[in-house]
Amino acid sequence: MDNNIKSILERFDALEGELLSWQGRIGDPEILSQLNRWHNDLGALRFHLNRSTNDFGIMALLGGTGTGKSTLTNRLLEIEGSATSFRRTFTGGPIAFIHPTMNLPESWLGLPHFDVSQEDLPVRGQSGSLMVVSLENEWLSRRVLIDTPDVDGDAETHYDQAERVFRWSHSIIFLVTPEKYQMTELIPFYRLAQRYEIPTIFVMNKCEGSDVVEDFRSQIEGRGFNEPHIYSIPRDDSTYEPPDDFGLTELRNWISETQMLKIDNGTGGLANRIQDSILRLNDQIFVPLRNDLATVERLRESLESFVAPGPEVDVSGLTAELQQKMQAKSILYLMGPKRILDRAKKISSTVFNRVTSPRSWFGKDTQSGSQEGETIEAQALPDFHSMLVDQFQIGQSRIRDILEGNDRAKSWLSHSQETKESLWIDPERAGTIVDEEIESLNHWLKERWETTPRDTKTILNLLSHIPGGKKIVEWSEASPYLLVLVAASYSSFFGPIDLLVIGGYSLATWLGEKLSNEVTHQVRRTNQTIYRRFERLMKDQVANQIHWLSQQVPSRGSIENAEKEMNRLADCLESVGTDR
Ligand SMILES: Nc1nc2c(ncn2[C@@H]2O[C@H](COP(=O)(O)OP(=O)(O)O)[C@@H](O)[C@H]2O)c(=O)[nH]1
Ligand SMILES: [Mg+2]
Secondary structure (H helix, E strand, O other), X not given: OHHHHHHHHHHHHHHHHHHHOOXXXXXXXXXXXXXXXXXXXXXXXXXHHOOOOOOEEEEEEEEOOOOOHHHHHHHHHOOOOEOOOOOOOOOOOOEEEXXXXXXXXXXXXXXXXXXXXXXXXXXXXXXXXXXEEEOOOHHHOOEEEEXXXXXXXXXXXXXXXXXXXXXXXXXXXXXXXXXXXXXXXXXXXXXXXXXXXXXXXXXXEEEOOHHHHHHXXXXXXXXXXXXXXXXXXXXXXXXXXXXXXOOHHHHHHHHHHOHHHEOOOOHHHHHHHHHHHHHHHHHHHHHHHHHHHHHHXXXXXXXXXXXXXXXXXXXXXXXXXXXXXXXXXXOEOOOOHHHHHHHHHHOOHHHHHHHOOHXXXXXXXXXXXXXXXXXXXXXXXXXXXXXXXXXXXXXXXXXXXXXXXXXXXXXXXXXOOOOHHHHOOOOHHXXXXXXXXXXXXXXXXXXXXXXXXXXXXXXXXXXXXXXXXXXXXXXXXXXXXXHHHHHXXXXXXXXXXXXXXXXXXXXXXXXXXXXXXXXXXXHHHHHHHHHHHHHHHHHHHHHHHHHHXXXXXXXXXXXXXXXXXXXXXXHHXXXXXXXX
8 A cells, every 4th residue: 555655645636736726617516515525535635644653643532512522631631621511512613632742734634723822721612723732741742632523513513523523533532421322423423433444432421320331332333343442431420330441540541552542544444535535526526517517518509509690691589589679669660562462452453463563563653652652650760779778688588598497507696706797798788889870870971961962852851751750850860760761671670571662662762762872881881780789799798608607617628637537546546455
């Protein structure tokens, strides 16, 4: 084993290096806390792997609340070092009692160490740190004694702290009472103590009779401990006498004189620790992360296809939808060919013949066109600004549906540190697009207004056909109307429908003949720019979400690297062999 320890430690270093890059890239707090636990337990494993036979041993007291751990600490040390109380779960954090000649490695337990001076005794301990009491005490000259919070303490941190101490210690005293020796919280510790070959002794405190000690013994033997050392200490007011060699004095002496002095974790125990570390990394971290990675990749695909252009059109589904909305809200009711046909069938066959030929239908010299002109319905000019804002919000809520429709993403969202502002683009920005583009069209028109009287006259004339458009005399008011009319007649809003009747003319004809190409071209460009910019903003929004999604799980490459390292470690271990 020893030959392998160096390479195993190196493998762990490489593995941990890869895992460190996962900081901030795990969206699930449960997986994150498993990873943090794994890192801490790796600290304990390294501590054991780096052991040297000259090191002093670290012995911890473990047990339920009120079993007398702090009391026993004081009795073993013959001082009032650890604060005891009849109150439940009194000890708040681990306390190390150590001889001044010894140095506890700073990294021990992976928690900050605080020195406690003599005047501050007895000490209660503090969650999340290690209190270190330095004592000129003969009994401590060859070992460190650790008092711990209760394994069944009120707070979850109590169990976690006890478990942490268990993992970092060389030997364990399990302390029970007649009331508490059956508690289930100790069972996993018993199992691990055997699996890691940790020297273990059992003490029944507050004892009033031998029956219960014997029952405890059979329980412990039933859990696989072979000839367990079970000491008993009578309750203060009890007449019970522990059997010879198994009272407090003997306990003190035995600990002093026997193998519990030093570290002697077997190599099989170390191999099992390594194996557990690998298995836990795989089961509790790699497997769920792999699943999450697949989820992220799936969601990413749905988000991308959401804004990807279709094969035929150069706009995404959302801009196409925006076009339809603009059509519905357009100032002019546009009559499609089918509707004209339906209507025509109801009238006469002569009319029907005419409508099958739109050119004649809308021809300049026919009068029937103006009769059909009555079918034009004028509505209010669409509010482009809020239309784009609405459409953008619809897009955002679809993205949200995609994300929240997935349980994993929903949970990441609820735990995300990201602020709303950084994840979601302000939909007003979509409205700004139209404001800016109409403004710039205005600017362009303003420069041309009057310089090309033909266009000016045409535009005013055109607008006079539209109810509400009559009042328009200022160039600055013309842009949004032009935008609708030009876009409609060139099918850029509405697909195949381009039949619009104004004063007997189709709008297309009207614009084509009367308005200069330059104006028409400029307005069409404005229209296209609005869609392009809207689409780009939507893509930015999706890119935000995709970026956020990618931060919920480490990259595929990194997970694969880590798995490779893990497999190399498993190979190293295979060559050593495990005992179970
Ligand atoms: N009567 C009696 N009380 C004890 C004995 N050992 C501990 N206690 C009391 O049990 C309570 C809990 O003890 P403590 O050492 O704080 O337990 P911990 O929670 O395991 O650290 C305190 O009130 C102690 O005085 C004992 O042997 N006999
Ligand atoms: Mg205590």
